Amino acid sequence: MRTAVSGAVAAEWTKFWSVRATWWCLAAGTALMLGYSTLSGMAQRYGSEPEAANTIALGGGFYLAQFAVIALATLFVTSEYAGGGIRSTLLWTPVRPRVVLAKAAVVLPVLFVSGVVLCGAAMGLASVVxxxxxxxxxxxxxxxxxxxxxxxxxxxxxxxTGIGWALRSAAGTLVTVIVLLVPLPLIVASLGLPELVPYFPGIAGVNAMVEEGHPNPITMSPAPYAPWVGLAICAAWAVAALVVGTAVLRRRDA
Incomplete structure (x- = not known):
């Protein structure tokens, strides 16, 4: 079992780094993040509303770089359906939940390191500028x-990746995730339910980047929980998506 899982992860790791989309998305995220930090840092010199370097980096991550992350993770799953490679993948790894686990095991560390490194670079650049x-x-x-x-x-x-497994469409996945992260919380707030907004994944993720008791720069109000709770909320959404995606993958033909 352990050998089979490690083999599946190794195969997905190789596929992840062997396609151009991975490098393009990482490069785009880097350019967007550093470009935003440079321009925002320059604006601090000319009377813009005072911001700290970490707040500038947070804005770059939420407003721009996260969309490169979304594209990267979405294409990692849906491109196999578009090109027909999913049939070969399921032949090599016939236990379908193992394929979901293997892709998740690749995405998780890569994007974590990417986020930490990009944020650190953006904060350093903004501070200098x-x-x-x-x-x-x-x-x-x-x-x-x-x-x-x-x-x-x-x-x-x-x-x-979870939504990608369920929808099997890059366009559908991108639209669903972006609506869930950005417009939907605003719609919910406008309907008179602002207390629900901090529990959507996008807002919870921003709350995880802000020290406890400090205002969320997107909603301009302090989070009702500690930063680690924001990540726990994001994790709950991710697990739910993976459970649904796995169920769909098990039931449908490739």
Whole structure:
């Protein structure tokens, strides 16, 4: 069993790094993150609302870089259906839940490390560019934002793979995930249910990047829970998506 799982993970790891989409998505996420941090850092010199470097990095991650993450994780699953490679994958690994587990085992560490590294680079770049303007960033705040972003990117990646297994469509998965992360919480808030907003994965992920008691820069209100709870909420969404995706994969033909 352990050998079979490790073999499946090794196969998925090789496939992940052998396609151009992986490199393009990682490059796009890096460019978007660093570009946002540079422009926001420059704006601090010219009377923009004062921000700390970690808040700038958070904005770059939520407003821009996360969409490269979503595309990367989505294509990791749906491209196999588009190209017919899923048939070969299921021949090599006939136990279907093992395929879901193997892809998740690849996405999780890659996106976590990517989130932490990108956030650290963005904070460093923003600090240099704003040159003492804006607000300072404490070590604790920087650590919370970096680890929170890594965890959020990893869990959003798992959410995308789960929905990808269920829908088998890149377009459908992208639309579903983006609506769930951004417009849907706004719609719920406008319907008079703002207390539900912190429990959507996108807002919970941002809450995980902010020190406890500090306002969420997206909703402008403090989270009703600690940062680790935000990641736990994201994890619950990801697990639910993977359970549904696995059930669909087991029942449908490739």
């Amino acid at each position: 704003k040159d003492g303007h804006g607000l300072p960033t404490s070590v604790a705040a920087g650590f919370t934002t970096a680890t929170g972003m890594g965890g959020y990117f990893a869990l959003v990646g798992l959410l995308c």
